[in-house]
Amino acid sequence: MALYSEKVMDHFQNPRNVGVIENADGIGEVGNARCGDIMKIYLKIDADVITDVKFETFGCGSAIASSSMATEMIKGKPLAEALQLTNKAVAEALDGLPPHKMHCSVLAEEAIKKAVQNYYDNNGIAYDPAEFPNCHDCEHCGM
Amino acid sequence: MNIYVDNAATTRMSDAAVAAMMPYMQSVYGNPSSLHTAGQEAAEALVTAREEMAALLGCEPREIIFTSGGSEADNQAIVSAARIGQRKGKKHIISSAFEHHAVLHTLKKLEKEGFEVTLLEVGSVGTVTAAQVAEAIREDTCLVTIMYANNEIGSVMPIAEIGAVCREKGVLFHTDAVQAAGHLAIDVKAQNIDMLSLSAHKFHGPKGVGALYVRKGILLTNLIEGGAQERGKRAGTENVPAIVGMAAAFKEACGLREQNAAYLTALRDKLIAGLSAIPHSVLNGDPENRLPGNVHFCFEGIEGESLLLLLDAKGICASSGSACTSGSLEPSHVLLAIGRPHEIAHGSLRLSLCPENTEEQVDYMLKAIPEVVAYLRGMSPVWRDMVEGRKEFIIK
Numbered sequence A: 001m002a003l004y005s006e007k008v009m010d011h012f013q014n015p016r017n018v019g020v021i022e023n024a025d026g027i028g029e030v031g032n033a034r035c036g037d038i039m040k041i042y043l044k045i046d047a048d049v050i051t052d053v054k055f056e057t058f059g060c061g062s063a064i065a066s067s068s069m070a071t072e073m074i075k076g077k078p079l080a081e082a083l084q085l086t087n088k089a090v091a092e093a094l095d096g097l098p099p100h101k102m103h104c105s106v107l108a109e110e111a112i113k114k115a116v117q118n119y120y121d122n123n124g125i126a127y128d129p130a131e132f133p134n135c136h137d138c139e140h141c142g143m
Numbered sequence B: 001m002n003i004y005v006d007n008a009a010t011t012r013m014s015d016a017a018v019a020a021m022m023p024y025m026q027s028v029y030g031n032p033s034s035l036h037t038a039g040q041e042a043a044e045a046l047v048t049a050r051e052e053m054a055a056l057l058g059c060e061p062r063e064i065i066f067t068s069g070g071s072e073a074d075n076q077a078i079v080s081a082a083r084i085g086q087r088k089g090k091k092h093i094i095s096s097a098f099e100h101h102a103v104l105h106t107l108k109k110l111e112k113e114g115f116e117v118t119l120l121e122v123g124s125v126g127t128v129t130a131a132q133v134a135e136a137i138r139e140d141t142c143l144v145t146i147m148y149a150n151n152e153i154g155s156v157m158p159i160a161e162i163g164a165v166c167r168e169k170g171v172l173f174h175t176d177a178v179q180a181a182g183h184l185a186i187d188v189k190a191q192n193i194d195m196l197s198l199s200a201h202k203f204h205g206p207k208g209v210g211a212l213y214v215r216k217g218i219l220l221t222n223l224i225e226g227g228a229q230e231r232g233k234r235a236g237t238e239n240v241p242a243i244v245g246m247a248a249a250f251k252e253a254c255g256l257r258e259q260n261a262a263y264l265t266a267l268r269d270k271l272i273a274g275l276s277a278i279p280h281s282v283l284n285g286d287p288e289n290r291l292p293g294n295v296h297f298c299f300e301g302i303e304g305e306s307l308l309l310l311l312d313a314k315g316i317c318a319s320s321g322s323a324c325t326s327g328s329l330e331p332s333h334v335l336l337a338i339g340r341p342h343e344i345a346h347g348s349l350r351l352s353l354c355p356e357n358t359e360e361q362v363d364y365m366l367k368a369i370p371e372v373v374a375y376l377r378g379m380s381p382v383w384r385d386m387v388e389g390r391k392e393f394i395i396k
């Protein structure tokens, strides 16, 4: 299908880092089944570096591809760098997403941020909540 | 394997249809309105096509209007009935919640003009009964429009019974028979149908051509103004090759109808039985009164677009009511109408068969589909939550 770029199809059909991390240091879940996409990111963190990352996704092809690409982009990176990852960078790395699918890359960015936030919460590390996503601020699924 | 099982979306043209059309592109290419021989030959082809369509529907040739397809026929039928009603001060229309958008959006437009529309509920099986229609008819009802068969979930409505109720109450009855024509028996007189829409590309004819049957005496309102084609009710030079192709395809489909239905029903029921074995799956639509080639399922814990793309990679061209494919977030209005929650409606799959499909293809699909469903469930956090007991299954 010419609906998606070859990169999207590759990451959709051969997703990297699928699965679960037992005893993850941070877990972030965004989206809901009602609106059609749920993304869950698991992080293993050692000395502020993401040593391992896995994802689970319920959603369309571009949601799965976005999760896969995003996990590749943050694996082995310091937390500070992972927090800089934007949805645009994910979409660009996939050679673009159709306009109505850009939301999938937003979910990927937000799932990572939520997982890091969860890690901070678990470890009593202070942060500025304004820098983290809030599902209710997004109007995507009109909920 | 290359398997096309999206025949409810459109079909491959039959050899008979293609062969019938060919002469009308380069040999007999005149304008049917022209007085010269070339034109009159084309006009004769139209006469023959109209006679053939009429004979197969059980009406008179003059009761057939050729259109650009099912959508136009639906629009014109509904608008015409509304205008007739309006002149008598009747501005109530009855339809169902799971009609095609060609019907629903036309009704929406009329609502803005002050018409009142009652959309009958279709229940969990997805059907409309004649009793529901009888109960909903009021003094000011000018039209009942109920589809013959649903394009997504394949339910077949009791059209003759609904027709009888409407006739008895003196209310016009239109049916969108786009999914039924060539697949189910049609006799507009016996079934008391006043108006009927059909579309050639759903029965192996060309795209962009259809027909509207209108019972004698019902005044049509033009959607397209211009020349005097189609008794002045539909302007524009007729698409002669397409109309001839439609008639050829319809003749063939009606001739083979019972034979095809028996063949397709067997393949359909094998698919339904096989896919029902997938845990937490559910068949949508009426299991008994069902289009011979329609299989429609929801699978819990997965999303339809990813399912379709993976099936496509395995050579299976199918469809889903998934919101994602159309770019809107709302899942199919048909699945919502039969009461499937959003979560479930996202994970749907429609396989619509035609006589070119084989048992070997069915066996291949029965292997491929459960594998793909299991694979996607394996990466679905929703599925994990349900399997590990944090969330309840919706489909038991």
Ligand SMILES: Cc1ncc(COP(=O)(O)O)c(C=O)c1O
Pocket: B008, B009, B068, B069, B070, B071, B072, B074, B100, B102, B147, B149, B150, B151, B176, B178, B179, B199, B200, B208, B209, B210
């Ligand atoms: C039930 C129904 N009505 C109307 C239509 C519209 O037909 P067409 O594509 O010929 O405009 C379709 C097909 O898409 C259909 O399935």
